Amino acid sequence: MLKQISAGLFLLILVGFIVYSEVGQGTEKDNSSEELTKYDVSGKTDQEGTAMTAPNAPKGLEVGDEAPDFELETLDGDKIKLSELKGKKVMINFWATWCPPCKVEMPEMERFHEKYGDEVEVLAINATGTESKLRNVEEFIEEEGYTFPILLDQELETNDDYQAVSLPTTYFIGTDGVIQQPRKVGPMTYDFMIEMKDSLK
Structure with a gap:
């Protein structure tokens, strides 16, 4: 009986810890999302395209490069x-x-x-x-x-x-x-x- 109570108590603490961790991470994500850049896709001619570019994405071909044939x-x-x-x-x-x-x-x-x-x-x-x-x-x-x-x-x-x-x-x-x-x-x-x-x- 004591073993069952101990196991139940252990599981309860474990579940509580997991819930606490998830709630804490969710709060951090919410705070960071407020800092994300907003992108204008209104079609104004001064905007720089429609797609968000990953920081490590290739920068494209450079001046002086031969244009790839197609x-x-x-x-x-x-x-x-x-x-x-x-x-x-x-x-x-x-x-x-x-x-x-x-x-x-x-x-x-x-x-x-x-x-x-x-x-x-x-x-x-x-x-x-x-x-x-x-x-x-x-x-x-x-x-x-x-x-x-x-x-x-x-x-x-x-x-x-x-x-x-x-x-x-x-x-x-x-x-x-x-x-x-x-x-x-x-x-x-x-x-x-x-x-x-x-x-x-």
């Missing part, structure tokens, strides 16, 4: 290979239909493409592997009437190669096939695109 199918069924565009300035924009800031910059990209498409190739690479269905991309482009090439990254290999961990992200490639300006994370304005065009050689 060949992707377009929404129209054609294929575009980056290395075949050598000798031309290229803006590579990574985006998705679920990304509000991506949608904010696209009219600016269309305006830029219509005026400077002969000077700079605008390639909008859709992170198709993150889309719920391809039809979302097709409907969005059809409704908005965008005319710059939409490339489909079904396996997200190109997104990985360019370390596009936040969307939108844009790289600026010179005629030599080298990244000539720091990548832009977040939506671009028309004036910013002109500035980048003029800076590329």
Whole structure:
């Protein structure tokens, strides 16, 4: 009988200790959560993308790096290979239909493409592997009437190669096939695109 009482008492103390520990940790988590940074996903053009980036995430390709080659199918069924565009300035924009800031910059990209498409190739690479269905991309482009090439990254290999961990992200490639300006994370304005065009050689 004494052994049963002792065992019961031991279990009661153990359960009490576990409950106390969990409540204490929960309080600490609640306090720390108040200190977390709040991210603006309102679609304002001055925000820096929609995704939170881990502190140890790769920082992306740097100025002076050769742009990794890729060949992707377009929404129209054609294929575009980056290395075949050598000798031309290229803006590579990574985006998705679920990304509000991506949608904010696209009219600016269309305006830029219509005026400077002969000077700079605008390639909008859709992170198709993150889309719920391809039809979302097709409907969005059809409704908005965008005319710059939409490339489909079904396996997200190109997104990985360019370390596009936040969307939108844009790289600026010179005629030599080298990244000539720091990548832009977040939506671009028309004036910013002109500035980048003029800076590329």
